[in-house]
Amino acid sequence: MKSFSYAKVATAEEAAGLLKQRNTRLIAGGTDLLGLMKERLIEPDRLVDVNGIAQLRGITATKENFRVGALTTLAELAAHQATPLIIKEALADAATPQLRNMATVGGNLVQRNRCWYFRSAEHRCWLKGGPRCLAVDGDNRYHAIYGEGECRQVTPSDLAPALIALDATVVMRTDEGEDSLPLAQLYVAPTARHRREHAVGDDDLILAVRIGGDALRRHATYLKFMERATWQFAVVSVAASARLVEGRAQDVRIVAGAVANIPWRVKAAEDLLAGEKIDDARALAVAERFVRDARPLRDNAYKVAVLRELVRRAVLRLKD
């Protein structure tokens, strides 16, 4: 690992000031950042440790508002009694207990992707400024089944799809104070000029994530598919939520993780469910619609089958 200087800050203002310096990174739990540094995928000159900013830690919950500070660990979030069930489901199989004790909410949302070409210091792929994507002709069993872009990496976070299914907003620090935007907007497919999985800049500071009252009352569930019982990034995951009005689904959200550059929604599939009673046939139709436009690569056609089944099961679970 390259040597770096280190500063621990006590306020968001201090952090924001230091983060403006060149080649400087914010460190929270360090579970992703340090891995990237050890592999020399990033070599920051300075680290700004934000763990001393008390205001970024903890959960405030009312009937109408659920707010979790960016520095709250995944373990703390999973254990809190006011945390929505879907979030608890998403965290139950996220990483491992040790990692959940260190990993923070903010870090989880902006962690880098797990494409093995990206993570290998010895492969210079498109996302790292190279001429082309190495996964397209390489081993792409875990890669994207949607999307057209050059890069075929997939979203690694378990938390992001679950939060987006609850229309979560993310609270960012600006020079003027705070600014909120829908969490879904953080995620953008990389482009030739912006070779990054999200819109958060190195000098941005996430303060918190918020879920509004409506969404808190929705039925919601999260399903994750792995090839072993635990300790694997999702091969496919599905977060679904809906309000049930006299047995009919409203405000339907179906968000798939690990299938595209960004948490993936298929509006037409959600519309198929809106206003309808949930039963086996409907769930299957929604699932079929969800995967209709999937375009798997050479090695990952199975992910389409898995996704179809996860969507079907998630939709059925919304009934309960």
Added chain:
Amino acid sequence: MPSARVVKNRTEFEGKIYEELALVQGADIPAWSADAELRHVGRSRLRVDGPQRVSGRARYTTDLMLPGMLHARVVRSPHPHARVIRVDAKRALALAGVRSVVDRTSAPELFDEEVHYVGAPVAVVVGETEEIAADAAHLVEIEYESLPFVVDLEEAIADRTRVQRKESYSRGDARRGFREADIVVDARYTTSTQLHNCLEPHGAVAQWDGERLTLWESTQAMFDVRKGVAKAIRARLDDVRVICDYMGGGFGSKLGHGHYSEIAAVLAKRLGRPIRCVMDRREENLVTGNRSATVQRVRVGATKDGKLTALEHVAWSGTGTEDGWVASTTGPSNGLYEVANVRSEQFLVLTNTGPFSAFRAPGYVEGTFALESAMDELADKLALDPLALRRKNYAKLDPQSGKHYSLKRLDQCYSRGAELAGWSRRKAGGTAGRHAYLRRGMGVSTQVWGGGGGPPAYATIHLNADGTAIVRAGLQDIGSGTKTAIAQIAAEELSLPLERVRLSIGETDAPYGPASGGSMTTASLGPAVRLAAVDVRRQLLEVAAGLMEVRASEIHLTDGHAVAGRGGKKLALDEVFSKLQNYTVIGRGSRHPNPEDVRLRSFGAHFAEVEVDIRTGAVRVLKIVAVHQIGRIVNPLNAKSQVEGGVTQALGYAVSEGRVLDRLSGHVMNANLEDYKIPTVKDVPDIVVEFVPDLDRRANNLGGIGLGEPPIIPTAAAIANAVANACGARVRTLPITPARVLEALRR
């Protein structure tokens, strides 16, 4: 003193039979009889070194920090095949704390000009700390000329220059056998490269004292390390001392010295400081060995009623850059069933990938998957119960030698296993699970293996003035609990409590001991330890007889007492010890040769119950029943752990583990514990373990043979067969991933 003589002995090691000369002393004794009242042997005992291991007090090679020690990091090739043109160490040497950078020009004995796989060593950096060395390794600039390469096994098989025939076997006339068959199964199986991923990485620490080298090394075979290193650095055997106190797993990958041992030894001498060279996790996955990937073709012919008429097994094993030997994948086909006509061939295939090495039952694990899958495919075609088909072709005699077995109770493994697994619940076509998309199934598979051990193996026992004993032997405990078993054997004959027996092992200045490999450690060394203990006991009885004023032949030892046969005179051993002042009773024992007229082999059967999600292809293994026959079990608790570990490692092999190679760059893409998926504790099913109680009295004076490898052999096929039973998906490729299950379901 007993006389020494040289004997010829046949030992089966890692699936191959070796004939060697060995020196033995005195005469052997018979195994304890089935009704002998034993106080230690055959009883469950906690590991004698358990507290050290779990509290962190046990010192492993990687923990060693010697004063003045320097750290070596290897600079490795990013190319699967290349010529090293130039190594420029200027920038690395400029880093504070870097002591030396060595490459081919300065150490031709350590590096080749051409590299043949990603991870092949090109240079080594020595620094004051591990971190400095690692940082400097990145600053070494190397110019390569890339050369053509192949990393894919199937691609390499198509290239004749990369394929060598290493073994072939036949009996009878396979062609005629297939003509006589009513039904033939002809199937192709493939298995992935399995990586050992020992918890403790490979590595060595070297320190010189004048011409004498001390080498701490994490190894399963201290004496082979000594021999290999002495040869490499042209030293005398007595100038090299290898130490391995504790080790954290080897599974076959630590059976000889490594490149790191040579680096440590050579550079420690040059720099006059101790050198530590220990691999990191990535190196563990690239350069320290693996189980060969295989492509196998199995043809089985049988009559309508299930009698095998012919069996043909051809295996191609990818050995990476290792072109010396290949594991015996066809071994199980050659020796498991009674079939008159057999033909098999074993090919070695070279690829530009890290060299393979032994891996827990090398070859037999891969081959049993293919053979026992094919047997089930045959049973399916014949509409026979898979167990009935196996029974029908049961070999009473060893099909290869025609000899009797010293013990064969495979039939009991089948029947007891079937009972424990509830085999009668098995239905052709599987059974329903909780949901319409869940199917349940059961499968069985068989294992055959060696593990009889043999000479040479020696031990001495010193009895101290306070009645404690020290067993000295050139033994390393790979983590399987050998130490505990050895202590139990000594305590048994010495009639001492277990705590009074200490082991002095883990270094090569001790009497020669066998490798911890080939399932042969206890079966090789245990009998020698027993004889050493008997030797001590004999001397002790002579002393006691003198004190008791009776003849030595009239007394015996029980429960820490010398007891006279007649008159009931009794003398506590502690009293004997206290009467003597400073003394050492020294007992010696050696391992005697194996019987010539019988074949020593272990047998076992595993039954798997699985649940398959036919929509996602997910396989959940619910239960494994493992019943083995190895003769006497020295420590049932340890033996059970051994089986559980084997099953778990096999579970990974069956459903989740496999090295992923990028065909275009030749790199291993999952050289870490996140992407290389070893089963977690949540994946491990209910494992039911039993042993056939019969003793293997001909095997050796313990009456039992080894268990290290047998439990990893049959599991993958049992799982594959259970998956096929559950949902009709016959997956002929390991690991059985969801993708492969879905693909098989579509066929």
